[in-house]
Amino acid sequence: MKKYYGIIFSVLYALFFRFLVEIDVLDFNSLDYLIIVPVFLACIPFLLDPKSFVDNSILRTILFPLTASVLFLLVAFIFRLEDMGSLILLLPPYVVISVLVSLVLRVVVSIQVNYNKKSIAKSSLFLLAVPIAFGNIERYFEKKESKFEIFQTIRIDAPVDVVWNNLFSVPNLKNSIDNSVYNYLGFPNPVKSDYNSMTNVRLGYFDNGVILNEKVVECSKYSKLSFDIDVEKSKLDNSQTFKHVFKNENLVFNSITYKLKKLNSSQTELTLLCNYKIRTNVPFYGEFCSKNIIYDFENKLLKALKKKIEE
Template sequence: MKQYYGIFFSVIYALFFRFLSDFNIIEINSYDYFLVVPIVLGYIPFLFDQQTFVNSIYKTFFFSWISSFLFLLIAFIFHLEDIGCLIILIPTYFIVSPLVGIIIRSILKYSNKERIGNLKSNGFLLLIIPIIIGNIEKRIEKKETHFVVEQSVIINTPNKVIWGNLFAVPVLTNYMNSSAYNFLGFPNPVRSDYNPKTNVRLGYFDNGIILHEKVIDREEYKKLSFAINVQKSKLDNSQTFMHVIKKESMIFNSITYKLQSMNESKTRLTLLCDYKVRTNIPLYGEFCSKNIIVDFESKLLNALKKKIEN
């Protein structure tokens, strides 16, 4: 029976660290949450029933795997994480945690009783290590990388017609293609409303997100730039957006449309996203951000092309 306590305690332990990130005690976009906590989850079952796991490599693997699965499932059900977040977390929690358990099992199996006793007596220290590492990592200056991602499309319409659809973007639902990123929780744009008095555009997405965008630069029929006001935007419906934008792991400097007339009835429309990635795990941040933004820009431009040419 004691062996099952490890599953229960592991899930509670992981949820505890998830809540610590909400209270800004540790960083959610960090090696601590992505890697160190899964390492500890692989160790926890041995605190309750060492002999059972030493005798069975299968229980060592599956108990760690089940703990990670239940944690992520509960986090998803209670909207602590969404699918986009889970895709990032699954590799470390489903691979690292069982692997650590197997390594500890091997150490215990071929160690003397004194070493086994030391491993268990030092268990409390190991449990608090993620808190220590998390606070250290929180104080380390994040790596900041600047990117400009752009995509273009040729629209068989004069630039003046396109210009009229950029401030208040018409409803694009019937013209928007879906992609794998939508399944992962990243929404499609629906439409935009523009208030000329405040010079603000509200961008509506299909999951309820509303971006508050201020016009910061305009050159009639040639260029239009917006800046996102994160504080005035509604991001609550997406944990991924909350983690990435609200926590300033991604900072958007500007979103710019450029129009280039090719002839009287054909225009090249380019969408540029100028942003910075600030994170302790740059490989995740840089790779994911580029691919997500390229996907978003391509779908938006193609939807605009279909709507305008229709």
């Protein structure tokens, strides 16, 4: 049992910092939580028993941080600290970083094992103090902000007025929308939208229970329709991913726009355009994830609308 203490304490270590994210001491979308914590997570087994990582196969060096990362995310998922979407976002940095750090540490330890068990308490304090201190310092620096615009176009065999009338209150798409790999990874599909002409607000329903409050901000009949998401009035409690992304303003949609072009009396070209910005201290990862997820969302929604309208 003792040989697994490194994994157990690594899982508890990561869960402690996930709790700090929950009470808003640390930010989910930060260098600290996505990079620094996995680095120190990999250090814990070496702190407890460095010699065993030199004497045994390199497989142990890889499996310990890999197992600890997966178990941490699994426990967080079971206790609803994370949903499948945020779990998938966290898995790559935690696994890759912790395994790489573990391999580097094995090389360092193999050169010279100079281990004093009395230093555990001091080292443990260091492991806790550095990420907490770094996380609080990080909050004083503005996150890098990047703006993006993603759009896709589809041709629908229907008059422009018919297409237009299906954009305010989008019909139920449950049987029309296709699943993609992102759905199996926990990201939801849109189901339908209900429009209230009195408030000029559309409610967008997703299959995971999320409801987005979308205010109409621009309307040019048969030509252009734009929405702005009101995060405060949206219902995001069913998705940790949506809460992380929207409530902390890690991703902000400036507008979601439909553009229509009449091709002839029975055909319409429909473009869906998402104008958004991401705020993150890990820009390369945030950009990669947001672009792929939004592109997938637009593609499925346009195809589902086409299928539904042409029925």
